[in-house]
Amino acid sequence: MAHLEARPLRVLLAKLGMDTHTVGVTVIAHALREAGMEVIFTGLKQTPAMVAAAAIQEDVDVVGISTLSAGHTRSLPELARLLREAGAGEKLLLAGGVIPEEDVPLLKEAGVDRIFTMGADTRDIVAYLNEWWAEQQAHSA
């Protein structure tokens, strides 16, 4: 967090694998932009390696993965590992979509910072991100 001046939070949103359901990620993207954040979308059919590379190249603060297929128990831990290995473990890693309750401990253990499941209110997501960002900036100040 080298930037000391106040700047908008940069968020990378991504879809992994062949899951092409985009309504959720579209709604989140609009809500975050409306709240003044910078949002970049990777496009569909990404691999964890592609998302990790994009997160580093775009120098984002937050990586948000939207998942509506059951592949998340495999792909999310891999993405978390790749980010850590690339020295980008400090980026906030979020997941949302259809994620059964029983998968949450495994994902958190693997390095996913927060999970918003179906029906989460976009205002809660914005508030959470604003709070996290304020904390980050307080630390780096």
Next chain:
Amino acid sequence: MKDHAAERNAASVDEFASAIEEEAARWQRETRGPFVAEHPERREAFLTQALKWPINPLYTPADLEAVGFDYQQDLGFPGEFPYTRGTAPNGHRSDFWTMTQVTGFGKGEAWAKRARYMLDQGLSGLILEYDLATTNGYDSDDPLVAGEVGRAGMALDSLEDLEQAFDLPFDKLKYLMSVCNAPQPVNLAMLIAALEKKGVDPRDFVLHIVNGILIEYTCVGRYIYPPEHGLRLATDCIEYIIRNHPNWAPISIIAAQLQPAKANPVQEIAFSLAIACAYIDATLERGLDIDTVAPYFHFVVNVDMDFFEGICKLRAFRKCWARLMRERYGATAPAAMKIRIMTSPTTVALTLQQPLNNIGRLAIMATACALGGAGESMTTPLHDEAHSLPAEEAIRVGAALQHIVAHETGVAETIDPLAGSYYVETLTKQIETAAFEEMQKIDDMGGALKAIETGYFQRALGREQYERNRDIEEGRRKWVGVNHLKLAEERREISIFRLDDSMEDEQVQKVRDLRARRDQPVVDAALEKVRAAARSGANMVPVCLEAVKVYATHGEICHAMRDVFGEYAADSQLGGI
């Protein structure tokens, strides 16, 4: 003489409407106004659910006058242009709509077993869905699709898989719908080859391909090649079927995929019809005429919970198609102007919370479908679909729902029973007018292909998705169980299909064994012919047919076309995100 009579008639209609308008103003002043002053309205604005058009407290003949409603021009009679009152001359008094239910079919080789069971239950038609590896153009052993094999449908790697899946009694099976849009010519070729191997007479069987690539680019996302090549492949399949298997069905426009992506009724009609025009224009360029081509077009249309928006959308849809075929293409055959529709209650109105409430929602939406004209057929989703694979009881309730609407409510006893309602006719006309304006706008930007390539459709839907989500979050739209009458302690169980690794491993092994066994130089030559045809602009179906018959795999043929067409990657801007 006739003109004088018409003028006199028009003049008296004007007088009638203005007299009503004066009376309505008096009623507002003397009766309603004072009442509302004492009893304020329960909401600030009354709006239709998707279009968010203001709803008046009362509709009168003056409203029909204001939108320029004319019985003969706008409605006419059932079975005649412009088909607003239905495409069937006798509504549903001779026959009900065909009642169908779409059920998911497990995966892989289990499909034949399940299909045989369904045929034993008296069904004569089946729907074949494929997994995401197949619909996105990959073989099961491609590392990109690990974890997806056989999950959302059948894994299809080669003709061998279809030969096994088609271990079916083809004396009973007369109709098969296949849903595989981006790799459509490959899929069509495999189906043709497999049917040939089974000795099925193609004249005695209907193969229906959805062939819906332009909606994939617009909102579903299962595309492979850039849109212009996608359109060319779809057109190849339409042309091939019309010329070689004229009794088959080469295309469905699934407006019912635009609706869950939050297209409002105007966008649903305009985007669907603009997309239809793109396919039609491309097919006409192949030397076919409109009266031959148009009757092959088939639509699937959803209704949502706003009863009148849904009913008026269906009525306007029929009329817009009829006008488009006649005015834009100069169609003369009635079959070209009569839209073919399958209707359905939408799944996106259903809630995960308090799932039994969904039975009520489905009954209301199915009634709206019936009142809107139902179409040739109606399909109903099931009330527990949001939770898991449908249970037997849900399948029974779903089937019963359509019978309750058909036999118990009386809505099918007269033709188009809501015609003449001041509200229904006003809204129908408003939707039609707005849909034509939107189609004009799409035309001005160069048609549906351009609207996709520039991201216009995608951005328009993205905005709707965000705004309608806000309506729910901020309580402007009340949704029982979600933001209204919520149960405090409801535990929501989501069951998702768990990966069966052994099934995936077997499928991967199967395609690798096949590759090791076949005559590789023959396969390579066939793939080279696929590349050559892709470059030359020849119809792709015959070369795909040659390739699948020598057991080139689905993924290999899709890759051969990738070599020529490249791959499509939509970024934020183009994705509407």
